[in-house]
Amino acid sequence: MKKAVFPGSFDPLTLGHTDIIDRALPLFDEIILAIGTNSSKKYMFSLEDRLHFLKETYKNESKVKVETYKGLTVDFCKSQNAGFILRGLRNGQDLEFEKSIGQTNYKMSGIDSIFLLSSSGKAHISSTVVRDVMHHGGNYEFMVPDVVRKK
Amino acid sequence: MKKAVFPGSFDPLTLGHTDIIDRALPLFDEIILAIGTNSSKKYMFSLEDRLHFLKETYKNESKVKVETYKGLTVDFCKSQNAGFILRGLRNGQDLEFEKSIGQTNYKMSGIDSIFLLSSSGKAHISSTVVRDVMHHGGNYEFMVPDVVRKK
C-alpha cells in the first residue's frame, strides 16, 4: 500500500493545498493530511477548525485521512507505515527550504519527499497571504475551498 | 490623472526607497507615499518621525503626497483613486514575495503593481540593514537621505 503524509498547519486550508492533494491522489493509495501540533506557535484558526476544514473538504474521498501529530514528521510517517512525504513547490525559495528539510528527513529515516509544482495560476496562494487579506477584511474567497469561505 | 501608491513602513526612509521614488516621478502625475499603520508591529522610529522623513525629503516635489492608512493597500488605492501600486525590486527573493502579493492584489481589485529594479549600487540598501547598523552605532549615513542623518 503506497501511503504518503502531507504535513502542514493548514491555517487555513487553501486552494494551493488542495491543488497538490488532488493531483497526488492518483499516485498514492492513501494520503494522510497531518496537522503538526506545536504549542509554541500561534494560529489564526483553532485546531478544531483546521481539522474541520480538511475533513469536510475530503469527506467523499476515501483515499484521504486526517490526523494530528507531535514531534518529527518522519516519526509520524513510521507510526502510520507511510513511505513518503508529499510536498508542494511554488518557487525557488520553497525549494531551498524543502531541500534542507527533505535531505535531513531522508538521512534520518530513509523516508523520501515527493514534490508536485503548483499548477499555473495557483503559485501565488499561501496561507500567509490568505490570513493577511482576512485580517484586513478583504476578499480571500478566490483562494480557499468552500468550507473555509463559510467560516 | 495617473496616480500610484508607494506603500511601506519607511523605518527609516533609505536611499533605496528614494532611488525608486525619484525614478518613478516621470511616470506618474502623483505618487502617494503611504505608511501602513500596523499596531502589532514594533518600529524603531515613531510614526511622526517616519512621516517627517518623507515630508521633509519631498517638500519641494509637488507630485509627491504623504499619507497613512489602515487595512488593505488596494482598498487605500481605491480611496485615493490610484490605479497603480509602485514597488522596487532588489533580487529574486523580493520578486517571489512581490509576485504573491501583486497577483493577489490584482485578482482582488484589478489594481496592478509597477516595478522598478534597484539602481546599480543601491540593491544592498534595506531598512533592516540600516536599523542593525544604527543599533550598533555604526556609520549608516551613506544609506539614508539627509533628514534621517540629522535624526
Add this chain to the structure above:
Amino acid sequence: MKKAVFPGSFDPLTLGHTDIIDRALPLFDEIILAIGTNSSKKYMFSLEDRLHFLKETYKNESKVKVETYKGLTVDFCKSQNAGFILRGLRNGQDLEFEKSIGQTNYKMSGIDSIFLLSSSGKAHISSTVVRDVMHHGGNYEFMVPDVVRKK
C-alpha cells in the same frame, strides 16, 4: 507624452507578451512594439509574419505602434522620443538577466526600464516553449493569440 518601447523577437507573439502589453496600456500614452532585427539569429517565423502578428492583434488599439530597429534598444528609444523600456518578469532568472541589461541601459542613456510581473497563470508561457510544442505538432493554441493560431 509618455512613450515606452517594448522590445522583443516575438517569435511568435504569445499570451505572455499580450498580458504585459495590455496591462501597461493605462500607464503610457504610446507603446512601441519593436522587433530588433539581428542577422546572426535564426527565427522560426519570418520578420513579415512576426510584424503581422503584432499589427493584427493591436489593429484596434490606437496607443500601440509596431516598428523594427537595428542596434541598441536605448538608441532606438531616443530616435522615438521614448523615455521608458517596458519589460515583463516571470521569475528570478528573468530578473537577474533584466537587472544586468536594465542597469547598463540606464547608465548608458538614462532611459529606465519599467517592469510588470506575469499575471497568475501566464508565467509559464514563453516563445521558446511555444516553438518547441509547435515543432513537435502539439497543441500550442492556449498560449498564443488568435492571429498566431490561424497561422
Add this chain to the structure above:
Amino acid sequence: MKKAVFPGSFDPLTLGHTDIIDRALPLFDEIILAIGTNSSKKYMFSLEDRLHFLKETYKNESKVKVETYKGLTVDFCKSQNAGFILRGLRNGQDLEFEKSIGQTNYKMSGIDSIFLLSSSGKAHISSTVVRDVMHHGGNYEFMVPDVVRKK
C-alpha cells in the same frame, strides 16, 4: 498500473540520474527511461551507447523499461499509458525551467510531473559537467555508474 516516463538525453547516464530513478522505483509499478531523439542536437555518445548505459545499469530491475521516442513527451506518455512524468530537481534554476515545461505539459495533456530533489551530495552532478571533465581527460568516474566508467 502506475507508470512514469523519465525523459532525457542521458549523454551520458550519471549518478544524478540513477539517484532519482532508484528512489522513484517504490512509487511506480513501471518507469520508462525514454531517450528523446532530436536530429538537430549533437551528442557526445551515440544513441546505441546511451541505450546500452541504461539497459546495462537496470538489466536486473524488472520495473524499468528503456525506449526512444520522437515528438512531444506527453504524446509518448499517452502511447505508453503512462500517467506521470518523473523529473529530478537540483536547484532553483532547474525549478523555473521545469515549472514552465511541466505546467505546459499538464495544460496540454493532463499528464502531471512528479519531482524528487537530488540527494545530498548528488546535486552537483550533471551530464554537462561530466562531458566537460571527460573532454579534458579528467577523473569523471565518481559521477557515473560502472557501465559508463568502462566505456
Add this chain to the structure above:
Amino acid sequence: MKKAVFPGSFDPLTLGHTDIIDRALPLFDEIILAIGTNSSKKYMFSLEDRLHFLKETYKNESKVKVETYKGLTVDFCKSQNAGFILRGLRNGQDLEFEKSIGQTNYKMSGIDSIFLLSSSGKAHISSTVVRDVMHHGGNYEFMVPDVVRKK
C-alpha cells in the same frame, strides 16, 4: 598576518560550520570564531556551552581562536586587526542576504568578506534544522561534531 573573523551564533556548532572553517584554514594565518552576543535573541544553548563547543572542537588547531563580541562585526574585526570576514554559502538565498550585509560592511569599513560554498553533501545542514530535530528528540548526530553529540 592574514586574519579572518568567522562570526556566528553557533547555536549549536554544526558540520556545516566546521566544513567552512576547516577548508579556510590553509588560506589564513588565524581564524577567530566569534560569537556575537545579542541580548534580545533567545538561544537553545547557553553562551558557555556554545563557547565550549568551539574551543573543544579546535583545541588542537593553533590557527583558531574563540572570542565573543558586541556591536558591529566590522568594529570587532578592526579591534582584532582582522582584514577579512569568512562566510559560508549554501544557496541563492544565503547569497542575497550575504550580499546586502557584505557590501554594507565593505562600504562602512573596507573589510571584505571571503566566501566558500558548502561542500557537496553539507549544504542541507543548518543550526535551525539541527535545533528542530533536537527539540523533537530526533537523530541529529550526523549533522554535528562529537562535542555537541555528547551534550
Add this chain to the structure above:
Amino acid sequence: MKKAVFPGSFDPLTLGHTDIIDRALPLFDEIILAIGTNSSKKYMFSLEDRLHFLKETYKNESKVKVETYKGLTVDFCKSQNAGFILRGLRNGQDLEFEKSIGQTNYKMSGIDSIFLLSSSGKAHISSTVVRDVMHHGGNYEFMVPDVVRKK
C-alpha cells in the same frame, strides 16, 4: 606561498573582473590570471588582445602573473602549485553554476574555490553585456579598464 588561479576567457577584461582581482590581492601571495584556450569557442577578441589587456592592466602588480592553459583548470592549478581557484559571484544564478563546477573540482582534486561577491555597483557588468554594447556601437567604456577602451 598562497597561490590562486583566476580562470576566464576575459573576452574582454571588464571592471567586474578587476573588482574581484584587486580585492583578492591582499589574500594571496600570487594570482595567476589564466585564459583557458578552447578551440571550439568563438571569441570577439584574439588571444593576443586578451592577454595584452591583462598584462597591461597589471603590469605594475608583482603579485599578478598571466598565463594560458588547455584542459582542466584543476590540472593547470597543480602544474602551477596553486592551492586555490579564485571566482567572483554576482547573483544566485552564478552561485548554482559555480557550486556544480566548484564541488566537482574539489572532489576531483582537493583544490578549493574561494569566492568574492561583486562590489555594489559592479554586479551588472559582464563580458557578454560589454560585447553586445560594443557590437552595436554603444558606450561600453564605463564597464572596462583603460587598456580595453583604447582598443
